[in-house]
Amino acid sequence: MPVIALTGTPGTGKTSASEELKRRGYVVVDINKHLRDHDLLGEKDEKRDTFNVDIDSLNISLEGYRQKDETVFLDSHLSHCVDSHTIIVFRCHPDVLAKRLEARGYNEGKVKENVQAEILDVILCEAMESDIPVYEVDCSSGSVLDAVDSVVDIINGKVDGYLPGKTNWTDEVEKWF
Numbered sequence: 001m002p003v004i005a006l007t008g009t010p011g012t013g014k015t016s017a018s019e020e021l022k023r024r025g026y027v028v029v030d031i032n033k034h035l036r037d038h039d040l041l042g043e044k045d046e047k048r049d050t051f052n053v054d055i056d057s058l059n060i061s062l063e064g065y066r067q068k069d070e071t072v073f074l075d076s077h078l079s080h081c082v083d084s085h086t087i088i089v090f091r092c093h094p095d096v097l098a099k100r101l102e103a104r105g106y107n108e109g110k111v112k113e114n115v116q117a118e119i120l121d122v123i124l125c126e127a128m129e130s131d132i133p134v135y136e137v138d139c140s141s142g143s144v145l146d147a148v149d150s151v152v153d154i155i156n157g158k159v160d161g162y163l164p165g166k167t168n169w170t171d172e173v174e175k176w177f
Helices: 014-023 031-037 055-061 094-103 108-119 122-128 144-155 170-176
Strands: 003-008 027-030 041-045 050-053 072-075 086-091 134-138
Touching: 003 014, 003 122, 003 144, 014 027, 014 072, 014 144, 027 031, 031 055, 050 055, 086 122, 086 144, 094 108, 094 170, 108 122, 108 170, 122 134, 134 144
Parallel strands: 003 072, 003 086, 027 072, 086 134
Antiparallel strands: 041 050
């Protein structure tokens, strides 16, 4: 069955949507937990407060999920880097994203780095480099239920409203750069 990558800049809503998908009975793999459980975290980048990850090793470690008879969702800002059938990029307006990241306790530099990545479509661009179908869901407003309904629409083939390119934060460049 299909493996669906739920990806996006930290704070865009992936994990909240993943929790609701679990409540609806879907299999969801928390990639951050998977990395810890399988001893796949590399050296810590102290400056960026993040760990290096060997994507090839991560990809191999996920092979068992690709053999399942049900749809499996991969929840991580890295999930677009591994083999999947579909990539769904969660998006969020920079101001909303900054507030979410600040509420998590991210320092000013980490907030700015992530907001800039969102404005520049970094994850969307990386996802588009694959041969995997890519869709995007704007999670700036609306509820988690709305976001999950969008994910379910996409996996059921209702993709017209989710094609890449509809989300554009370039009018925020001067504020954040």
